[in-house]
Amino acid sequence: MITSFYPPVRTLMGPGPSDVSPRVLSAMARNTIGHLDPEFVRMMDEVKLMLKQAFKTSNELTMPISAPGSAGMECCFVNLIEKGDKVIVCQNGVFGGRMAENVTRLGGKLVLVEDSWGSAVTVSKVEQAVQNHPDAKILAFVHAETSTGARSDAKALCGIAANAGLLTIVDAVTSLGGIEVDVDGWGVDAIYSGTQKCLSCTPGISPVSFSDKAVEKIKNRVEPVPSWFLDTNLVMGYWGAGAKRAYHHTAPVNALYALHESLVMLLEEGLDDAWARHRLNHNALAAGVEAMGMSFVVDADDRLPQLNSITIPDGVDEAKVRGLLLQNYSLEIGAGLGALAGKVWRVGLMGESSTRRNVLYFLNALENTFSELGVDMNYGVANKAALSIYQQ
């Protein structure tokens, strides 16, 4: 007979999920109420309002999708793409590739603008692609590429799209709450994020937002949205304005309690302060890692503070190091994905995981593990280098 499951207590410094605050966990455990209960509807309104603040938008169509970030991505593509639409997708990592998959599966015409893994999207290449494809309808790119740790210039890319009359789809799964996301300021048309990164909520929900221009394209579709579950016309019957909410699907009530609490916490801290905290802890981590003699995959200017891809030193068994960190320190860091598999570790400093405690804990645990394995490295300097950043 299978019995109850009690997870070990981990420190989560991978690419997500990040550490979840006890405040969020206890919100999640509150008694379930109905998804049409007037009290629940009031809470939904608060979630929408806080998501607008987090995304910096006044978009009416701003809401959480009842499924993980991959479904949020699919929600943007399945609503906006009609068969035959030409879509320019920028690929500089795993998630740009997933966007491309969405386009082809939906019958769109794919134009791929490729950059190497670890680079930001090259703005001039996108300018060129937009010029070369005057019939393109949509430009899609990843703001914060979780597979590499590169940040692309969302403002510049959205500007190019707007000048050419293209709609934009932006992946902000790893950026929201960790670095600036400015939906209205940049003129983003469709954006999706995830709860389990810098919002430090449990995984499973994907906040999305659509501009009025995007809503207009959806309303003027010739064929219905192929997905019933993700059709924003239907979902908004439940999440839309007013006290009257039409049943669409049963909302994940407790997961939304958790998202509500994580947004309350983010806004208590303040967006600017949250971004500054992520920046500071990244700087400390980088100082420590570089003092040990290791290097980052991404140039400093394009680096995401919340997702640190560190090149694995020659001759080190990367899986063994991760295994020992988990076994001896209950500390999770991430492996490389795709083109970077086996070449990097991904160290997350997202949301609740972005703390001085975690930075120093990681540096110590890694140094001890290197020592155990006899790795040739600068010992005894990482902690001091990191501390010097905090003492500036």
Added chain:
Amino acid sequence: MITSFYPPVRTLMGPGPSDVSPRVLSAMARNTIGHLDPEFVRMMDEVKLMLKQAFKTSNELTMPISAPGSAGMECCFVNLIEKGDKVIVCQNGVFGGRMAENVTRLGGKLVLVEDSWGSAVTVSKVEQAVQNHPDAKILAFVHAETSTGARSDAKALCGIAANAGLLTIVDAVTSLGGIEVDVDGWGVDAIYSGTQKCLSCTPGISPVSFSDKAVEKIKNRVEPVPSWFLDTNLVMGYWGAGAKRAYHHTAPVNALYALHESLVMLLEEGLDDAWARHRLNHNALAAGVEAMGMSFVVDADDRLPQLNSITIPDGVDEAKVRGLLLQNYSLEIGAGLGALAGKVWRVGLMGESSTRRNVLYFLNALENTFSELGVDMNYGVANKAALSIYQQ
């Protein structure tokens, strides 16, 4: 500034979510670990094993989809239907209609077999439709129609399909855990359920299972599955056998803790005992309701014990009654949907909500509310009638 949300304590006797056990809520609040953590992978294996027991199947492709029941439905249709496939859908309520929507949105050819709302699917009509459409590929029907409370003869319908070489898609959202579901015994090819009904878990996850024949059809598709998120070929890279799990999407870790615990509880009680409990509490509710002078929409033989559609007495303001039950008794019951909107109340006795305490509480609260509103009714008899069932 928006502050933390504290939901009221409700008794949930609507069409779902049902009451959630404190055991499940506290499982959900355990600390989050990584979705590729070896301990999490071990828990996933236990979830799959318990789902197989609950569904009564040995299907290898049995797993929880990371989204609500509607996404589970879409997962079955989007994987199995290829453009131009003829699909026979039985409609006797809202959810058969949703199945039909899935077929047309995916480019399938729809053949609709209609029955009145509140009736079971008429087996002879389906036999006729299968004869009339020898080129049909799939038969889809709802086992337990949540919008009406009617149970259809899944064994007979699957038998017809198997004889004619059709695959079956079965909606078991409201049946799993409340009445018998026998996937292998009946020869079901694709089935989906939900966590928030008779499993008494929090809403948000949809268990699915596919037979080998269904998997074969998916593998032989000409075009890829239009949905990346729901493509079982990809999802099984994460949920499949063996210790090595490939990242697909970030699983909703805490929601799966909750599902695990609710399955442990179901199997502790035993499937037969759980079904008997649902039957007993339904009988008591029915005795009480009928003693008051009200009637059920569905014939006794086709009635779901877990979802009771009760005809609203003439002249009664149905929304006012529901409002007073919520306000004065913190008791939720459901409104009618679709063709039954305004005509019925839906009283759920699902999972943790299926208790003697809830049956008697509902009968008392309803009688008091009728009295307050001056409804002409048999007073003072409902409780006694219900108790007599428990004392048999």
